[in-house]
């Protein structure tokens with residue numbers, strides 16, 4: 427039923443249907459509070475619609491393309507490549523023995539449709555659950571604070587505006603791709619200037635994708651489109667890819683990218699961007715000085731901006747509510763996610779810090795514990811000491827938990843820190859799969875034996891990281907993993923051997 431004009435009053439209002447706001451809305455409604463969830467675009471927010479779900483779906487297509495390319499190495503496929511440009515063209519046929527002969531297949535429209543179907547199914551599942559929730563109204567519209575107790579919502583359908591009042595507000599409005607202030611960016615043909623959302627709607631494989639930014643978005647998409655057949659150049663501002671990682675991990679990742687044909691240029695400061703009036707394929711020229719200070723003009727067909735994300739706070743009129751933001755526009759919160767206005771909370775990416783779905787979901791856990799299931803006998807739930815695992819879904823994955831080596835050294839001093847690194851080429855299961863690129867690295871407190879941090883750039887690196895994360899949750903001494911019995915030949919059994927390299 428369409429929302430009617432007028433003033434509406436609720437116990438709780440959630441702005442933004444992100445990874446914490448959506449389950450929180452249901453939990454608040456289930457607790458008997460009259461609740462509204464206001465969403466201006468799609469239910470489920472970034473993760474389902476433009477983030478994790480669509481990217482990982484498309485990355486699965488890239489992995490199949492990659493393995494199909496490598497099929498002959500496993501003695502499985504016959505890939506006649508004459509007259510076909512590697513990575514681009516397609517045909518299927520049956521040979522006389524009934525076996526299918528396959529040349530590399532990339533049908534971008536099919537890749538995109540598969541992505542759209544999965545997003546649709548996740549989104550409609552989420553919408554269906556919300557619709558069934560008693561006591562919860564989903565309002566489709568764009569919310570702006572009028573004062574600290576009132577929102578104005580411009581409804582998505584029609585020209586109507588309504589006012590919404592509530593005892594508590596929960597801001598879960600997330601972030602959007604940021605756009606660096608680079609001369610010439612606005613002069614590009616909009617269809618050639620991509621961000622993490624628009625790149626997933628392409629209906630053809632870019633001829634030459636130039637990627638600005640060498641972290642999560644840049645590398646997940648850079649590798650994906652290389653595997654789908656694009657020429658790819660990643661221009662990274664800093665001295666290494668993934669700036670927050672230890673240098674040997676970043677270096678290994680760079681070598682993996684290069685081995686797949688992704689060109690990586692570090693220490694790049696883009697000076698200027700221009701449309702290329704040349705051939706059909708080349709529509710973008712990026713100018714930057716090389717390491718000798720000479721001007722380089724790089725021509726590509728598309729430019730992907732992957733230089734970070736900006737919080738969706740600038741259109742909320744937070745000043746009217748008196749809510750404070752930091753210098754980057756993120757809402758300031760305390761460890762219970764309360765803003766400086768006590769009845770207004772902020773959840774997920776919008777308050778800054780590690781921007782991951784699971785961290786946003788953990789914000790839901792905190793607020794549910796403190797507001798919905800609050801008990802005077804248990805201490806409040808907070809963001810303090812919580813673990814921050816993450817996985818970058820390059821292939822191989824980069825999974826990480828805890829402190830990086832430089833962080834551990836800064837916190838505990840050099841004398842207390844031991845590290846162990848082991849190449850994935852020492853892992854039997856990875857060798858059996860012929861996917862032994864990368865390495866794992868642990869950081870340990872030398873006196874207590876506690877595991878402080880762990881990174882795995884390797885086959886199923888995210889899953890291996892999660893095993894170590896669980897050990898860290900239980901505060902296990904590293905020798906417990908060293909002496910554990912893991913099934914052979916699993917990737918997990920590499921955790922018997924890693925600690926032998928501690929020094």
Ligand SMILES: Cc1cc2nc3c(=O)[nH]c(=O)nc-3n(C[C@H](O)[C@H](O)[C@H](O)COP(=O)(O)OP(=O)(O)OC[C@H]3O[C@@H](n4cnc5c(N)ncnc54)[C@H](O)[C@@H]3O)c2cc1C
Pocket residue numbers: 441442443444445446447464465466467468469470471472473474476477478479481482567568569570598599600601622643738741742773774775776781782783784786819
């Ligand atoms: C390409 C990409 C891939 C990613 N992959 C991963 C991954 O693999 N793993 C991972 O953990 N994280 C990943 N992330 C990050 C993850 O998507 C985000 O951290 C997560 O979605 C944050 O959720 P959130 O709860 O902060 O809000 P969001 O999911 O960002 O939702 C915010 C919602 O608020 C709505 N909104 C904004 N302003 C208003 C307003 N004024 N009125 C009404 N509604 C409003 C928006 O429309 C949106 O629906 C990825 C991100 C991107 C961009």
Ligand SMILES: NC(=O)c1ccc[n+]([C@@H]2O[C@H](COP(=O)([O-])OP(=O)(O)OC[C@H]3O[C@@H](n4cnc5c(N)ncnc54)[C@H](O)[C@@H]3O)[C@@H](O)[C@H]2O)c1
Pocket residue numbers: 606638639640641642643644646661662663664667668669694695696732733734735780781782816817818819
């Ligand atoms: N697998 C995942 O969990 C996943 C995947 C995608 C995105 N995300 C989330 O989305 C966020 C945004 O990702 P992102 O990769 O866009 O941002 P990011 O902030 O993680 O990285 C931006 C990169 O761009 C570089 N950069 C910035 N300005 C530049 C410039 N002018 N020229 C060249 N390089 C420049 C930075 O040095 C950095 O390496 C991530 O931080 C992450 O929280 C997560």
